[in-house]
Amino acid sequence: MPVYEYYCDPCNGIFEALRNMRQASEPSPCPVCNGESQRIMPTSFSAFTFRDGYPRRIPDKGTYWHLGREVKNPVTGAVRPNEHPEINKPEPAPTLLKGDAEVQREQRREQAKAMVAEETERQAAIQAYERRQASNPKPADV
Numbered sequence: 001m002p003v004y005e006y007y008c009d010p011c012n013g014i015f016e017a018l019r020n021m022r023q024a025s026e027p028s029p030c031p032v033c034n035g036e037s038q039r040i041m042p043t044s045f046s047a048f049t050f051r052d053g054y055p056r057r058i059p060d061k062g063t064y065w066h067l068g069r070e071v072k073n074p075v076t077g078a079v080r081p082n083e084h085p086e087i088n089k090p091e092p093a094p095t096l097l098k099g100d101a102e103v104q105r106e107q108r109r110e111q112a113k114a115m116v117a118e119e120t121e122r123q124a125a126i127q128a129y130e131r132r133q134a135s136n137p138k139p140a141d142v
């Protein structure tokens with residue numbers, strides 16, 4: 001049996017019902033108020049009933065519809081256009097392969113070694129300069 005969509009005016013909501021084709025155009029009882037609801041054209045691309053400005057479906061599970069996908073929360077904060085935080089999960093940081101991690105560690109070790117060497121060289125230069133200063137006092141100091 002195909003699924004058809006019906007619209008309940010008092011509830012201002014859409015629901016789906018499995019019915020055989022002969023019954024399809026007959027009104028279907030609303031799952032909320034049991035009122036007669038008329039069949040409507042599929043709303044997949046144009047939900048026209050809203051809750052808090054978002055498409056709503058009945059039975060109302062308290063969920064919202066975002067670009068045809070069911071979500072628990074409406075978009076409230078700033079998001080990129082046509083995205084929803086529940087649907088477009090941020091991409092996880094890429095996991096490094098064992099070899100890549102080893103290469104990165106090696107690079108960091110090399111960087112640290114280079115920094116230590118640079119600092120040792122600088123200290124040596126300062127000491128050499130100080131020794132030169134001590135053994136050759138400027139003429140003004142004499």
Ligand SMILES: [Zn+2]
Binds near residue numbers: 011030031032034035
């Ligand atoms: Zn109803």
